[in-house]
Amino acid sequence: MKLKKGKYFTSILIHLVLIILAFMCLFFFYVLIINATHSHADLQKGFSALPGKSFIENFKNVANDGSFPMFKGIVNSIIISTSCAVICTYFSSLTAYGLYAYNFKLKKFAFTFIMAILVMPTQVTAMGFLKLITRMGMYDTFFPLIIPSIASPAVFYFMYSYLQSALPLSLVEAARIDGSGEFRTFNRIVIPIMKPAISVQAIFIFVGSWNNYFVPALIIQSKSKMTVPILIATLRGADYMNFDMGKIYMMITAAIVPIIIAYLFLSKYIIAGVALGGVKE
Secondary structure, three states: OHHHHHHHHHHHHHHHHHHHHHHHHHHHHHHHHHHHHHOOOHHOOOOOOOOOOOHHHHHHHHOOOOOOOHHHHHHHHHHHHHHHHHHHHHHHHHHHHHHHOOOOOHHHHHHHHHHOOOOOOOHHHHHHHHHHHHHHOOOOOOOHHHHHOOOOHHHHHHHHHHHHHHOOOOHHHHHHHHOOOOHHHHHHHHHHHHHHHHHHHHHHHHHHHOOOOHHHHHHOOOOOHHOHHHHHHHHHHHHHHOOHHHHHHHHHHHHHHHHHHHHHHHHHHHHHHHHHHHHOO
């Protein structure tokens, strides 16, 4: 009887902790959305837990602000983040498959070299990277923000670990015996098996690229090409007399909508991808 009461108390405690953590995570989103429905004058009066009546007005102010192309920035961020997610997951999966399915002399060296790059911070190579893309004529373009995503040691390692637990080499050998080409085997057999892992990493890469500020701030100069983090950073220099808090909250709300949509679209693969990627036979 005491054992049952102990389990019941533990279950209540666990659920209580989870409810508190969920509340702490969602409360800030709630505050953001609620503030986006209030006017600047209402926000000056203090926080209100109830929605306001200025949502449409704030949305129009954001859409019609020619000096702050927020929606153009959202489109730019979507293009860059989506391209990075697609390129990074595909080529990282291809690299992981190559090192997993093939045996060659420099296999261990290649794996060690890729993992060594993982400890090198972006800031160390920033100036050299900036000089390189300037000489190549890619300054103030999207290409330097997309192309380097092909090489991602962290994603490669996750894909490699996933392949070790999810892809038997006998399946690859059977495909070769049946006359399947290497790229056809990868695209038709390996990619479907890696779908959960690819979906998980696609979310992380999309969000990471969306929130990336350092590299785009070095490369992008044209206002029409700026991404969401750069545009939001410019709010710090806004004129205090013309500072509209309602519009600011609406801008930030609009900026996080694509991330929420991407997460909801791919979230069902997270548990399966992480679980299978972390378990080895």
